[in-house]
Amino acid sequence: MPIDQKFSPIRKGLLEFLVLKIVGGAMVYVPDILRRLASTEFATQEGTLYPLLSKLRREGLVDYVWQESDSGPPRKYYRLTDSGREHLAQLDEYWVLINKTISELGS
Amino acid sequence: MQKVITVSLNGNAYQLDEDAYALLSQYLEQSGRALQTNPDRPEIIADLEQAIGEKCARYLSPHKTVVTGPELAQVVAEMGPVDGDPGTTTESPSAANGTSAGAQAGSGGAWSSGAATGSGASPGASSGPGGGAAAGGGPSVSRRLYQISDGAVFSGVCKGLSAYFAVDVTLVRAIFVAAFLLTGGAALIAYVVMMFIIPYASTSEERAAAHGMPFNARVLVERAKEKYAQFASSSDWRDSRNQWRNEWRRARAEWRFERRRMRDEWRRHWRFGAGGAPASAAALSPGAKTPAANYATHIITGTVLAILGLIFAIFTIGWVLALLSLLTTGALLGWSLPHGVPFWAALVVLVLLYNAIAWPIKAMRRSIYYSVGPYQGAWVEAWNGIAALAVVFALLWYGYHHQPEVHNLFDHLSQWWNESVSTQLNQLHLGERHAPEGTQTAFKDLPLL
Numbered sequence: 257m258p259i260d261q262k263f264s265p266i267r268k269g270l271l272e273f274l275v276l277k278i279v280g281g282a283m284v285y286v287p288d289i290l291r292r293l294a295s296t297e298f299a300t301q302e303g304t305l306y307p308l309l310s311k312l313r314r315e316g317l318v319d320y321v322w323q324e325s326d327s328g329p330p331r332k333y334y335r336l337t338d339s340g341r342e343h344l345a346q347l348d349e350y351w352v353l354i355n356k357t358i359s360e361l362g363s
Numbered sequence: 364m365q366k367v368i369t370v371s372l373n374g375n376a377y378q379l380d381e382d383a384y385a386l387l388s389q390y391l392e393q394s395g396r397a398l399q400t401n402p403d404r405p406e407i408i409a410d411l412e413q414a415i416g417e418k419c420a421r422y423l424s425p426h427k428t429v430v431t432g433p434e435l436a437q438v439v440a441e442m443g444p445v446d447g448d449p450g451t452t453t454e455s456p457s458a459a460n461g462t463s464a465g466a467q468a469g470s471g472g473a474w475s476s477g478a479a480t481g482s483g484a485s486p487g488a489s490s491g492p493g494g495g496a497a498a499g500g501g502p503s504v505s506r507r508l509y510q511i512s513d514g515a516v517f518s519g520v521c522k523g524l525s526a527y528f529a530v531d532v533t534l535v536r537a538i539f540v541a542a543f544l545l546t547g548g549a550a551l552i553a554y555v556v557m558m559f560i561i562p563y564a565s566t567s568e569e570r571a572a573a574h575g576m577p578f579n580a581r582v583l584v585e586r587a588k589e590k591y592a593q594f595a596s597s598s599d600w601r602d603s604r605n606q607w608r609n610e611w612r613r614a615r616a617e618w619r620f621e622r623r624r625m626r627d628e629w630r631r632h633w634r635f636g637a638g639g640a641p642a643s644a645a646a647l648s649p650g651a652k653t654p655a656a657n658y659a660t661h662i663i664t665g666t667v668l669a670i671l672g673l674i675f676a677i678f679t680i681g682w683v684l685a686l687l688s689l690l691t692t693g694a695l696l697g698w699s700l701p702h703g704v705p706f707w708a709a710l711v712v713l714v715l716l717y718n719a720i721a722w723p724i725k726a727m728r729r730s731i732y733y734s735v736g737p738y739q740g741a742w743v744e745a746w747n748g749i750a751a752l753a754v755v756f757a758l759l760w761y762g763y764h765h766q767p768e769v770h771n772l773f774d775h776l777s778q779w780w781n782e783s784v785s786t787q788l789n790q791l792h793l794g795e796r797h798a799p800e801g802t803q804t805a806f807k808d809l810p811l812l
Contacts, residue, residue, distance in 0.1 A: 286410070286414065287414075287417075300443075301441065301442055301443025302410075302411060302414045302441075302442045302443065303394070303411070303442050303443035303444050303445040303446060304443060304445075304446040306407045306410045306411055306414070306445075307398065307401065307407055307445060307446050307447070308446070310401070310403040310406060310407050310410075313403075314402070314403065328375075328416075328417065328420070329373070329374065329375065329413070332410070
């Protein structure tokens with residue numbers, strides 16, 4: 257089994273974390289998120305991202321504001337809520353812990 | 364020349380050719396199904412439509428205003444299959460591996476033509492061991508129980524059951540006949556109940572779902588290719604070529620018919636406004652209106668219709684009995700008319716009462732037919748009429764044989780009938796004798812008018 261397939265469940269699980277990270281950086285529009293991820297190992301598609309964002313919104317971690325666009329209809333720009341920011345900080349902390357564990361094992 | 368269909372994607376109009384339209388409505392329907400349990404379904408669908416529209420805009424310019432099938436296929440491939448359950452990381456590692464392998468082999472779920480050929484157990488499913496195994500597990504398409512009227516003996520229940528359990532239809536029919544004989548008719552009731560509750564597979568997609576096969580444009584082509592391969596390798600080539608050609612023609616005609624139906628429905632939808640469809644469905648593309656009447660809706664409406672039919676039938680019997688008792692005994696089921704109320708007034712009241720009670724039941728049933736889809740209304744109505752009649756006859760038959768009162772009533776009735784008929788006949792004979800005179804008078808009177 258190729259390496260990338262071995263990690264695909266992990267990638268899937270991490271996607272939420274990464275999306276929170278991107279949304280936390282600046283107010284973003286879904287194509288922005290996709291573009292940011294496209295060049296990485298976490299490249300994803302609308303079919304996955306929209307349901308994920310709606311789940312995050314239901315959990316109260318992100319919300320969106322409508323913004324007019326020069327071309328076409330108004331767009332949804334996503335941003336973190338306060339509880340989302342808190343959650344992201346916890347995830348970050350945990351991720352550092354996991355990283356440490358992985359790099360220390362076997363050394 | 365290609366026909367163009369205009370669709371509204373989240374409030375903006377786009378023009379698609381027929382292939383693109385078929386692909387898009389397929390994609391949106393699958394998305395809707397994947398999100399069935401998602402509370403944000405309408406919003407996510409609107410977001411998806413918006414994204415599709417923006418991707419389509421890439422292919423459009425002032426001198427190219429129509430999105431073609433291949434372009435839309437590209438758009439849909441970029442969108443990717445909709446993840447019905449985002450962020451579920453609790454699944455077991457092996458299951459996760461399986462799904463990811465399946466996704467890798469055929470880029471995901473029902474869109475994978477590999478999965479289609481895999482579940483069809485054709486020799487063409489050589490997409491690697493991992494992919495083959497994932498496709499063989501094939502949870503991408505759920506099999507559904509439908510009635511299949513195509514090639515049915517009676518209503519298509521057996522045909523649908525045979526498709527559902529993937530066994531020969533003759534076996535199912537034999538089991539039914541045996542059960543019918545052994546249970547002394549109880550199996551017939553089961554059949555009738557199923558006839559009403561199980562929805563008909565009326566579209567190509569539903570027919571595919573009845574057999575547990577995925578249906579989309581690509582799968583249709585794939586299936587046709589498979590048939591072609593069979594024909595090419597067959598020794599009896601002339602025969603199978605004709606068969607293949609017929610099959611292909613049939614599939615094409617079916618497809619065309621379905622599109623026309625969707626289009627008509629869409630038009631009707633526009634003409635009459637939302638027409639009872641929920642607002643979210645109205646916001647979707649035209650194709651999404653049909654799946655609004657999905658499998659669960661069919662089941663529920665079928666059950667409700669059957670129950671309403673039964674209530675109606677019982678009510679009708681009661682009314683007929685009341686009417687008969689009024690005609691024969693001059694009293695309403697043993698309850699004599701109040702003094703001073705003439706016989707004809709009671710009759711009029713009874714008829715009015717019937718209409719007053721029957722009307723809301725009828726209206727309810729009609730509104731249910733139309734929520735399922737106007738194209739089925741006539742058939743559902745016809746079936747319900749027959750069923751109501753059957754229930755009436757069955758109850759009367761039972762009453763005649765097991766309830767002495769009913770038996771007496773019938774005997775009384777036949778006596779009354781015979782008497783009145785003989786009187787009528789006598790009068791008729793008298794009338795005949797007088798008839799020529801009457802006509803003459805009429806003619807004489809005419810010029811005076």
